[in-house]
Amino acid sequence: MKYNLILIFILIFSCTPHYTKLDNKEAYNAKGFAYIYNEDDFNNKVIKGRLNNDLMQLSHSELRLNTLVKLINPKNKKTIIIKNYKKTVYPNIYKILITKPIADELELNPELPLVEIIEVKKNKSFVAKKAKIFNEEKKISSKAPVASVKISNISKNNKVDKKQKNEKIYILIASFYSKDTAKFLKKRIGIEIPDYDIKKLIIRKKSSKEIDLISGPYNTINLMKNDYIQLTNFGFEELNIFTDD
Numbered sequence: 001m002k003y004n005l006i007l008i009f010i011l012i013f014s015c016t017p018h019y020t021k022l023d024n025k026e027a028y029n030a031k032g033f034a035y036i037y038n039e040d041d042f043n044n045k046v047i048k049g050r051l052n053n054d055l056m057q058l059s060h061s062e063l064r065l066n067t068l069v070k071l072i073n074p075k076n077k078k079t080i081i082i083k084n085y086k087k088t089v090y091p092n093i094y095k096i097l098i099t100k101p102i103a104d105e106l107e108l109n110p111e112l113p114l115v116e117i118i119e120v121k122k123n124k125s126f127v128a129k130k131a132k133i134f135n136e137e138k139k140i141s142s143k144a145p146v147a148s149v150k151i152s153n154i155s156k157n158n159k160v161d162k163k164q165k166n167e168k169i170y171i172l173i174a175s176f177y178s179k180d181t182a183k184f185l186k187k188r189i190g191i192e193i194p195d196y197d198i199k200k201l202i203i204r205k206k207s208s209k210e211i212d213l214i215s216g217p218y219n220t221i222n223l224m225k226n227d228y229i230q231l232t233n234f235g236f237e238e239l240n241i242f243t244d245d
Helices: 002-023 039-043 100-106 126-130 146-166 179-192 221-234
Strands: 029-036 068-072 079-083 096-098 114-120 168-176 201-207 210-218 240-244
Touching: 029 100, 068 096, 068 100, 079 100, 096 114, 114 240, 168 179, 168 221, 179 201, 179 210, 179 221, 210 221
Parallel strands: 029 096, 029 240
Antiparallel strands: 029 114, 068 079, 068 114, 168 210, 168 240, 201 210
């Protein structure tokens, strides 16, 4: 009897760290391209769920409904915090699905809509005090004169086009402590994905303790898409994408 009690105690004690780990799960954090919602894509079944493109709404395929999500435009540091409106299926090359009003608020380049996505834990005190939360029911104001809006947009688009010519896109495949490990993975990708152009794989020393294996550069999302799909089919998950000016 005493033996059984000791065994039960050990089993309960050994399970405790597992539950603690779940409770302290790290917040989701990724960088990649946002899919700017288009009604035609929904009608053509490219996207499985409908959003209202007149409202500020977003959808993430993994985060739970009503999860607070912080979006950052890494180019101008503009941010927005908004709830995950629904879970929707969209092409997995993209990290998140957003409506046009959110893209406009962040001043994203529609040709290169790079964003950083951070899950905001509700128990953090700064959320209620400092976060600027947009209600998904909030409509975009249309009081500004049409002429002034057009002039403003033309000016922004010219600046965006200039930047876009100088930007290169990269896929961050993995980070390691050892350069030998990065070399091993590079060689393995070359062997097991024969169609992959191994010349695109670059080993880059980020710091004394971090070696990155990246793929690139690419000039457009379309040029990157095939390699991204091959890497995800190979087994890589949550590949981050970044740009160098």
